[in-house]
Amino acid sequence: MLRRAVAVAVGLALALTAAGCGSEDSAGSSQKVRIGYIAGPAPGMHLLLGIEKGYFAEAGLDVTAVPFQTGISLSNALTGGSVDIGVMGAVVANFPARGQGKIFLLNNLEANIQQIWAAPGSGITSIAGLRGKKVATTTGTAAHLLLHVALAENGMSTEDVQMVNLDMPAAANTFVTGGVPAAALWAPFDSQIKQRTPDAKLLATAKDFYPKSAIAGGWVANNDFHAEHRDALVKVAKAWVRSNDDIIADPAGALAAGCPGLRKFMTAEVCAQIYKQAESYPTDKWKTYYADGTATDWIGRMERLFVDIGALPKYVEPKTFFDPSVFREAAGT
Numbered sequence: 001m002l003r004r005a006v007a008v009a010v011g012l013a014l015a016l017t018a019a020g021c022g023s024e025d026s027a028g029s030s031q032k033v034r035i036g037y038i039a040g041p042a043p044g045m046h047l048l049l050g051i052e053k054g055y056f057a058e059a060g061l062d063v064t065a066v067p068f069q070t071g072i073s074l075s076n077a078l079t080g081g082s083v084d085i086g087v088m089g090a091v092v093a094n095f096p097a098r099g100q101g102k103i104f105l106l107n108n109l110e111a112n113i114q115q116i117w118a119a120p121g122s123g124i125t126s127i128a129g130l131r132g133k134k135v136a137t138t139t140g141t142a143a144h145l146l147l148h149v150a151l152a153e154n155g156m157s158t159e160d161v162q163m164v165n166l167d168m169p170a171a172a173n174t175f176v177t178g179g180v181p182a183a184a185l186w187a188p189f190d191s192q193i194k195q196r197t198p199d200a201k202l203l204a205t206a207k208d209f210y211p212k213s214a215i216a217g218g219w220v221a222n223n224d225f226h227a228e229h230r231d232a233l234v235k236v237a238k239a240w241v242r243s244n245d246d247i248i249a250d251p252a253g254a255l256a257a258g259c260p261g262l263r264k265f266m267t268a269e270v271c272a273q274i275y276k277q278a279e280s281y282p283t284d285k286w287k288t289y290y291a292d293g294t295a296t297d298w299i300g301r302m303e304r305l306f307v308d309i310g311a312l313p314k315y316v317e318p319k320t321f322f323d324p325s326v327f328r329e330a331a332g333t
Helices: 003-016 041-053 071-080 142-152 168-176 189-196 223-228 230-249 251-262 268-275 283-292 294-308 325-331
Strands: 031-038 061-068 085-088 102-109 114-118 134-137 162-165 182-186 201-205 216-221
Touching (some): 031 041, 031 071, 041 061, 041 085, 041 102, 041 216, 041 251, 041 268, 061 071, 061 230, 102 230, 102 294, 102 325, 114 142, 114 189, 134 168, 142 182, 142 201, 142 294, 182 189, 216 223, 230 251, 230 283, 230 325, 251 268, 283 294, 283 325
Parallel strands (some): 031 061, 134 162
Antiparallel strands (some): 102 216, 114 182, 114 201
């Protein structure tokens, strides 16, 4: 998706937003917060909707939103202090587990966003049929996590397939042009498959292997901002709650308001299609998930998968890098 152009845009945006973390404007009424986000609807919708509806401004925040193309580049910016908060996908369970940032919100489950496909004529009709076959994906990503789980549930590991590591646009293109018989990817690249190889077979999505493949996105504060500006994080969470309530009460209206924020990256139709492949929950359900340990369990499951695929050196307890108290205070629990 125009990776170089986006990188240039991000660099310019970061250069223009070098103001100090958590500072107030000249009138002393708004707290400045720099939020980086993955330019996709599943991670970004609560942020984009909240900006459009004015929820962050009403909470006393002056938000500068900076788009990124990958969770790795966003996590590096977060660790380096270029942004105060990062909104991303499964990588929320990676860098924070290394001590680089604190998770304080989850957005949704990316239930049907990660997918595994077989090419027409490949003879592959199930996950078991991937044995010995080439599978294109981007290693270290949520698509790789799904592939790992799917293979394990069928008595295999990634050593039983020939993984072809490409960036996701190249992986999808290689699949649709016949270069590989299978691919593990994420939306919106499924649209490319449906358009160019309509007879391709969808073998599985993350939802098929829940809870082992509980892939969730969320919000991470860099360590300094978490330590010094918890009040701002609570304000962010309060705005998030308002966005979440809109998403549940009026999904179509919420997407119509939030998707234009991604118009540089995709059409409104594609944005809405992708978001519908995620699984959202009412705020009251989130209160339960934060209280009963479900949210912590999801983070831990993702972290273990990162360890299993070699993307993390060791497992650490999520409670060391997940702070559910921010949401609880914001949601009144």
